[in-house]
Amino acid sequence: MSDKVDIGLLEEKSSWLLHPRFFPSKIGGKPAWLDLESIPHPKELTCKQCEEPMIMICQVYAPYEESDDCFHRTIFIFICKNGSCCSLNSSNNLVILRCQLPRENKFYSFEPYKDNENEKFPMDQWPKLCELCGLRAPSHCSKCKKTYYCSRKHQVLDWQKGHKELCQSLQAGNILNNYFTVTEAGKSILYKEWELIVDEEDDEPAATVDINQEMEILNNMIKEKKAGTLSEVSESELEEYTSRGIPEDKVFKKFNKRISRHPDQVLRYERGGRPLWITGNTENIEMNIDKCEYCNGERQFEFQIMPQLLNFINVGLDFNSVDWGVLVVYTCKASCNGGPVYKKEIIIKQDLTN
Ligand SMILES: [Zn+2]
Ligand SMILES: [Zn+2]
Ligand SMILES: [Zn+2]
Ligand SMILES: [Zn+2]
Known part of the structure; x- marks a missing residue:
C-alpha cells in the first residue's frame, strides 16, 4: 500500500462559497447538507448524556470516483460542546454521518456551479x-412564524441574543430570513467556519527532525493543553514529560515527527490506509471496528481529525471545553447505499493520556 496521505489545512473563506452547491469540505458554521431533503431529525444529533443539540465540527467532501452512487459524498462530524460529556478515549460525545448522491440527482445541476454569489438556488x-445551528427544526417562533429551531434551548438563546428585536421586522414582512446568515446567537454556539483545503502531504524532509524541535512541539502542546485531555494528567506525569524529555512512547514520537511536515494540518486523509495514532494504546481498536450496519460489509479507515484543529475553532481553554488527541474515522468500505440517507459510521477518539 502506498504511503500517500492527503493533508487538510484551513483557509478563511466567505460563507457563500461554502454553500452546499459547491460541495465544500469545511470546519464549523452550519452544516452544508448534501441531500437537502432527508436531513436527520435533531433526535439523532442530540447528546445522549446531556440531551443538548450537537454542533457540527467538520464535513469532508470525499467522493468515490469509481462509483456512480458516490459521485458526491460527504462525511459529517457532530460533537456535543459540553466539556463534561467529553471523557477520555470515548467517542460518546460524537456522531458521524455519511451521505452520498449520484451526479444526476434532484438537488444539484449535472454541471458544476459557477462562483456567482447571486445565483438563485431553490430552497x-x-x-x-434551525436558525442557530442548522439542524432540522421541528418548532418555530410562535410570534413571527418565520424562524425555526431544533430545540427550545436554541430558541431561548436566539430570543435573548437578538431575535426579540428581529421578530417584529419579520412579522411586518420587512426582511427575509436567510439560512446562511449566522446570527449573534449562532456565533455564540457554532464553531468558527473555515474552508478545509485537502492536498498531498509533502515527502519527508531530507534532514530528520531534530529532537529539540520535537520537544518544542510537545511542550507547546502541553502548555496549551491542546493535546488530548491533558487536564487529566497528574502533576507528576507532567513533570516527567517536561523534565525527562520525550516520554517512552514511540508512537507519540512518530506522530510528532510525521506531523512536523505540516504542523498546521487538521486532517489526514488516506482511504483504506492506516491511522496515525497519537499514542501507543491502540491494541484491539481495529479488531473491534463493527461491520457496516446497513450492508454488513467491512469498514476501513478513511481519515482522522488532528488535535491542531482545536487551535482554530475557538474552543477555549476553560475546563469545560471539548478536547481530543485524534478523531479517527472508519467508514463502510463499499460506501453502500442502503439504510437512511444520512448513515452512521464509526469514530474513535484517542487521547494523549490513557
Ligand atoms: Zn452532552
Ligand atoms: Zn439548533
Ligand atoms: Zn419570531
Ligand atoms: Zn455498508
Missing part, C-alpha cells in the same frame, strides 16, 4: 432548519 424543497 423551497428544504425542510425547515
Whole structure:
C-alpha cells in the first residue's frame, strides 16, 4: 500500500462559497447538507448524556470516483460542546454521518456551479432548519412564524441574543430570513467556519527532525493543553514529560515527527490506509471496528481529525471545553447505499493520556 496521505489545512473563506452547491469540505458554521431533503431529525444529533443539540465540527467532501452512487459524498462530524460529556478515549460525545448522491440527482445541476454569489438556488424543497445551528427544526417562533429551531434551548438563546428585536421586522414582512446568515446567537454556539483545503502531504524532509524541535512541539502542546485531555494528567506525569524529555512512547514520537511536515494540518486523509495514532494504546481498536450496519460489509479507515484543529475553532481553554488527541474515522468500505440517507459510521477518539 502506498504511503500517500492527503493533508487538510484551513483557509478563511466567505460563507457563500461554502454553500452546499459547491460541495465544500469545511470546519464549523452550519452544516452544508448534501441531500437537502432527508436531513436527520435533531433526535439523532442530540447528546445522549446531556440531551443538548450537537454542533457540527467538520464535513469532508470525499467522493468515490469509481462509483456512480458516490459521485458526491460527504462525511459529517457532530460533537456535543459540553466539556463534561467529553471523557477520555470515548467517542460518546460524537456522531458521524455519511451521505452520498449520484451526479444526476434532484438537488444539484449535472454541471458544476459557477462562483456567482447571486445565483438563485431553490430552497423551497428544504425542510425547515434551525436558525442557530442548522439542524432540522421541528418548532418555530410562535410570534413571527418565520424562524425555526431544533430545540427550545436554541430558541431561548436566539430570543435573548437578538431575535426579540428581529421578530417584529419579520412579522411586518420587512426582511427575509436567510439560512446562511449566522446570527449573534449562532456565533455564540457554532464553531468558527473555515474552508478545509485537502492536498498531498509533502515527502519527508531530507534532514530528520531534530529532537529539540520535537520537544518544542510537545511542550507547546502541553502548555496549551491542546493535546488530548491533558487536564487529566497528574502533576507528576507532567513533570516527567517536561523534565525527562520525550516520554517512552514511540508512537507519540512518530506522530510528532510525521506531523512536523505540516504542523498546521487538521486532517489526514488516506482511504483504506492506516491511522496515525497519537499514542501507543491502540491494541484491539481495529479488531473491534463493527461491520457496516446497513450492508454488513467491512469498514476501513478513511481519515482522522488532528488535535491542531482545536487551535482554530475557538474552543477555549476553560475546563469545560471539548478536547481530543485524534478523531479517527472508519467508514463502510463499499460506501453502500442502503439504510437512511444520512448513515452512521464509526469514530474513535484517542487521547494523549490513557
Ligand atoms: Zn452532552
Ligand atoms: Zn439548533
Ligand atoms: Zn419570531
Ligand atoms: Zn455498508
